[in-house]
Amino acid sequence: MTLNSKLAKLLNEQINNEMSSSYIYLAMAAWFEQTPYTGFATWMFNQSREETMHALKFYQYVVDRDAAVVLQPIAKPKADFKNPIDVFEHSLKQEQKVTQQINDLFEVAEQVKDHASKNLLLWFLNEQMEEEKSVRDMLDRLKLAGNDPASLLVLDREAGQRKAATGGEADAAA
Ligand SMILES: [Fe+2]
Ligand SMILES: [Fe+2]
Numbered sequence: 014m015t016l017n018s019k020l021a022k023l024l025n026e027q028i029n030n031e032m033s034s035s036y037i038y039l040a041m042a043a044w045f046e047q048t049p050y051t052g053f054a055t056w057m058f059n060q061s062r063e064e065t066m067h068a069l070k071f072y073q074y075v076v077d078r079d080a081a082v083v084l085q086p087i088a089k090p091k092a093d094f095k096n097p098i099d100v101f102e103h104s105l106k107q108e109q110k111v112t113q114q115i116n117d118l119f120e121v122a123e124q125v126k127d128h129a130s131k132n133l134l135l136w137f138l139n140e141q142m143e144e145e146k147s148v149r150d151m152l153d154r155l156k157l158a159g160n161d162p163a164s165l166l167v168l169d170r171e172a173g174q175r176k177a178a179t180g181g182e183a184d185a186a187a
Contacts (some may be wrong), residue, residue, distance in 0.1 A: 015132065016080040017125040018081075028071045029085045030114055035064035037107055040090035041100050050165075052173025053097055054149075060104075067137070074133055081118050097165070101152040108148055112141040147175075 016024075038061035045054035075082050094100045115137045122130035151172065158164035 014127070014129075016075075016078040017121075017127060020118075020121050020125055020127060020130060021075065021078075021080040023185050024071055024075050024080075024123055025083050027114060028068050028075070028082065029087065030111060031064050031068035031071060032087050033090075034107060034111060035061045035068065036086060037090040038064055038104070040092050041094070041104065044094050044100065044108065050097060050169045052169035052171065053100070054171040056175055057100075067140075074115060078129075098152065098155045101155060105145065105148045105152060108141065108145045112138070114147060115141055
């Protein structure tokens with residue numbers, strides 16, 4: 014089944030959106046590297062890698078559907094933040110934006126009755142739910158910690174131990 018042209022265009026845009034996310038997270042990792050929060054730097058670095066894997070998953074899908082991959086420039090990411098809460102608030106906004114993009118993509122896939130694309134996008138919708146949750150949980154706890162250095166360091170250590178991938182890498186490689 015030939016990939017619908019509107020859907021192909023949106024899937025290509027999503028390769029770019031995921032690469033942009035990867036770049037945004039890499040900038041966040043770099044910002045944390047300039048602070049004592051090495052655990053949060055690791056979290057953001059791992060997140061950046063996951064977003065690259067998402068981009069590659071969309072790339073592979075477009076290739077497998079025998080459609081052309083068209084790559085676009087990646088925008089310069091925000092590089093200055095006020096504090097860890099500020100970074101995680103931006104992270105949550107970014108994830109919510111991506112969830113909306115995937116939702117929109119799913120709707121188009123549904124309109125053109127492309128069930129294989131719907132299946133791919135369902136995987137991404139679940140992934141988005143997980144990502145929004147992990148960012149939201151950390152944000153809530155950062156707010157609870159406030160300015161207490163001991164509490165912040167506990168959260169930082171925990172963030173550094175977070176697993177690099179939640180299955181996305183294995184799926185993307187499949
Ligand atoms: Fe993603
Ligand atoms: Fe994400």
